[in-house]
Amino acid sequence: MPGLLEGKVALITGGARGMGEAEARLFVAEGARVVIADVLDDEGAALADSLGENALYRHLDVSDEANWAALVTDIEEVYGGLDILVNNAGILRFGGIAETSLEDYLQVVNINQVGCFLGIRSVIAPMQKRGGGAIVNISSVDGMKGSAGLVSYASSKWAVRGITKVAAAELGAIGIRINSVHPGGIQTAMTPSPEDSPLSAAFVSRLPLPRIGQPEDVARTVLFLASDQSAYTTGCEFPVDGGYVNCRKLPGA
Numbered sequence: 001m002p003g004l005l006e007g008k009v010a011l012i013t014g015g016a017r018g019m020g021e022a023e024a025r026l027f028v029a030e031g032a033r034v035v036i037a038d039v040l041d042d043e044g045a046a047l048a049d050s051l052g053e054n055a056l057y058r059h060l061d062v063s064d065e066a067n068w069a070a071l072v073t074d075i076e077e078v079y080g081g082l083d084i085l086v087n088n089a090g091i092l093r094f095g096g097i098a099e100t101s102l103e104d105y106l107q108v109v110n111i112n113q114v115g116c117f118l119g120i121r122s123v124i125a126p127m128q129k130r131g132g133g134a135i136v137n138i139s140s141v142d143g144m145k146g147s148a149g150l151v152s153y154a155s156s157k158w159a160v161r162g163i164t165k166v167a168a169a170e171l172g173a174i175g176i177r178i179n180s181v182h183p184g185g186i187q188t189a190m191t192p193s194p195e196d197s198p199l200s201a202a203f204v205s206r207l208p209l210p211r212i213g214q215p216e217d218v219a220r221t222v223l224f225l226a227s228d229q230s231a232y233t234t235g236c237e238f239p240v241d242g243g244y245v246n247c248r249k250l251p252g253a
């Protein structure tokens with residue numbers, strides 16, 4: 001049976017590890033040719049090698065406009081076009097409003113928010129040449145709630161959710177769909193596992209689905225949104241969070 005992404009070319013930012021790595025593995029298994037882009041050159045190159053001839057690694061700092069232009073040209077030369085973009089690269093910094101310097105705030109915004117904007121803008125022309133495409137933006141449950149101590153991260157992830165809807169409204173007529181995914185606690189380098197952190201264990205124990213998420217849980221939702229299985233879906237938001245955003249258990253329940 002052909003894979004869900006047979007014949008497609010996909011670019012995954014922040015693809016060297018974590019959720020991006022899981023997406024790269026799943027996309028290649030589903031028949032795509034995948035460009036893994038990251039600032040972690042050794043990890044990214046090793047991952048691409050392990051995935052064989054349908055994956056390659058390229059350096060990309062998502063906050064750098066010139067990097068984006070060069071990468072998109074490179075992908076068109078190597079693979080002849082681009083069908084899918086996963087804006088996955090991101091960083092997390094803790095800090096409340098009063099303690100956060102402008103420099104620290106902008107560092108997060110430049111990667112999480114500006115990086116997403118540059119990514120969308122960079123792929124419009126190549127996707128239009130192919131008759132359309134799919135963009136999946138990785139936001140967070142922190143792009144759906146206000147969490148104390150996460151001012152830069154939550155602000156940037158709300159912006160990712162917002163630009164998703166603007167882009168969906170603007171780009172649907174040229175065949176480009178764009179949706180956002182909102183992971184909860186997912187076991188990667190970014191989030192401590194319940195085994196290592198009492199705080200993480202307490203958080204997970206209160207979830208309707210009381211376990212930490214795995215990168216593959218997110219990757220399967222991203223696959224659906226990147227593939228033609230979601231051909232009539234755009235501008236939507238998809239929590240992958242064990243029920244965190246939409247449900248709650250009252251104390252004692």
Ligand SMILES: NC(=O)c1ccc[n+]([C@@H]2O[C@H](COP(=O)([O-])OP(=O)(O)OC[C@H]3O[C@@H](n4cnc5c(N)ncnc54)[C@H](O)[C@@H]3O)[C@@H](O)[C@H]2O)c1
Binds near residue numbers: 017141185
């Ligand atoms: N882990 C979680 O619990 C969680 C929850 C919600 C959302 N997210 C989001 O999911 C995405 C993936 O995170 P993850 O959990 O896999 O963490 P991770 O740290 O393992 O992966 C993030 C990747 O982004 C890359 N990156 C960072 N800055 C970059 C830049 N300037 N240019 C290109 N690449 C850059 C990193 O090198 C890394 O490979 C992020 O956007 C993150 O905010 C994570």
